[in-house]
Amino acid sequence: MSGGGPAVRRLSDWDREHLLSLAGEFGSPLYVTDLRRVRENCLRLREAFPEAHVSYAVKAHAGRAVLETVREAGVDAECASAGEVERALDAGFPGERVRYTAVNPPDADLDHVVSRWESNPEMTVTVGAADTIDRLRERGFDGRLCLRANPGVGAGHHEKVTTGGHAKFGIPIDRVPDLAADVREEFDLVGVHAHAGSGISGDDLSAHRELVRRMGDLAREVGGLEFVDVGGGFGVPYREDEPPLDLAAVADATREALGEVDAQLAVEPGRYVVADAGVLLSRVNTVKEVPETTVVGIDAGMTTLLRPAMYDAYHAISNLSRPDADPVSTIVAGPVCETSDVFADGRDLPDPERGDCLALGNAGAYGYEMASTYNSRPRPPEVVLDADGPRLARRRETLHDVTALERTASEHIPN
Ligand code: LLP
Incomplete structure (x- = not known):
């Protein structure tokens, strides 16, 4: 079957330099949809x-x-x-x-x-x-x-x-x-x-x-x-x-x-x-060596991509910043205060350092849609790619957005 291109786009097929430049321009975490x-x-x-x-x-x-x-x-x-x-x-x-x-x-x-x-x-x-x-x-x-x-x-x-x-x-x-x-x-x-x-x-x-x-x-x-x-x-x-x-x-x-x-x-x-049309980019903010493994804390969490926490779903992860470093066994975890906020446990990753940019594959389906503001975390932006280049399709939520629906007691109008 032709159908325009190969039947599946793997994380390794994405242009690494391009993704790194998008993370630099739009910040992280960031959804990218092609x-x-x-x-x-x-x-x-x-x-x-x-x-x-x-x-x-x-x-x-x-x-x-x-x-x-x-x-x-x-x-x-x-x-x-x-x-x-x-x-x-x-x-x-x-x-x-x-x-x-x-x-x-x-x-x-x-x-x-x-x-x-x-x-x-x-x-x-x-x-x-x-x-x-x-x-x-x-x-x-x-x-x-x-x-x-x-x-x-x-x-x-x-x-x-x-x-x-x-x-x-x-x-x-x-x-x-x-x-x-x-x-x-x-x-x-x-x-x-x-x-x-x-x-x-x-x-x-x-x-x-x-x-x-x-x-x-x-x-x-x-x-x-x-x-x-x-x-x-x-x-x-x-x-x-x-x-x-x-x-x-x-x-x-x-x-x-x-x-x-x-x-x-x-x-x-x-x-x-949409699954293989999307990746999630996220930066390493913490690297913690513990006796049994290396914990890699990233700025995306279960609030950004819920599937691993909810279904134990597997998403490929690559270290865009350091693809050729020696692999180490890691736990990749988010910033949410829940044990289920873990993307991978026992995953080999090219030795991650603080500031590295990781990509999580197949994030296009049930990714952004299942994102939440739990732990009062703003949702990420989304950039879409097309022949005419990248474009911001959804802006990053701000802390102001997260609290915008709140009303104080003095604003309460009894009905
Ligand atoms: N039609 C109906 C009536 C459905 O309920 C669904 C998905 C679909 C079509 C599309 O299914 P798909 O082709 O996308 O597999 N959040 C979960 C998936 C929940 C799907 C719910 N219904 C996940 O991330 O795996």
Whole structure:
């Protein structure tokens, strides 16, 4: 498959000098996102699934520059909240290219989405509970509706991201046909949907295949649908020596498992589009020799990149400042007062010194989006790269931003 460039961009493929100059110019920690890579990944998906409707799961990276790039690359937007719908519309996606997937939606989300649907009536709303349909009806929604099934099978890189089969998500698949028959009169029933989980590797292909097979059966039983959406979840390699997912093989397995269906296949990956388009740059602020190891304290923490703390996720780390120094075994830790604020334990790194700039790979997906201000730490800025050079896409948060929502007792107005 061509798809514009190699199937995976490793941390070692980034231009070291360029990253060092960005850290010098914009400070650290710093997210860097290469929009050219986002574009290539969209193309790669469209080539692997030429007959399918491809959406991007906005939750992986909701920055405007990324959304505009995805839109221009012909990939649509799958949104998990009113905020994501707003961002997709703001980034220029027309209503017909926006799908909102409601997961136990708060009233405020439904209010907002229905009000946006009124001026964008081609938007699709996916529901994972029958009572969400009642709540949509109460708000006057009678538009394009998709039913999310719980397919009873799931997969993912961690139990916390294995969605399919979890009671929280979707309507038990055997109840979907009756519900579909009930709602057809009133709504424009356009699709059925399921999502196995996130970070599916080659080893999980059998679970993916089984999900698709069940969804094919469901689509045939329900009939008269525009699309059958089998979710996203395509994994990317996080370790430098991990083989990339063979997207063409996944696409073939998907087609084969789906079988003959009178509805368009739809997929909605997030990670695959942005993971390897992003790196996180961070400077070493503390080097502490202890008997068993060297603790390398950096200025990014679990508040900057949560994945290692939350899922024990592996991110490649390189020392951009000293690539040829002798490796030493290290613990790479952040500045947050939590034991889980550790990026790596027992990782060999070229002998880090205070001031060195490290790069953490594959930070483009679920990186900035999961950042927080815990420990009152401002979130980092993001620089995007494109043919015309680097550009600040999100500025660094300041301490003032972190406290801006606070009100003192004297400012309190009783209601
Ligand atoms: N569709 C639905 C309905 C989803 O819930 C998700 C992800 C996706 C698509 C996209 O999955 P992807 O292609 O990105 O794997 N924070 C976790 C991942 C959580 C994913 C949640 N849902 C992580 O950092 O690994």
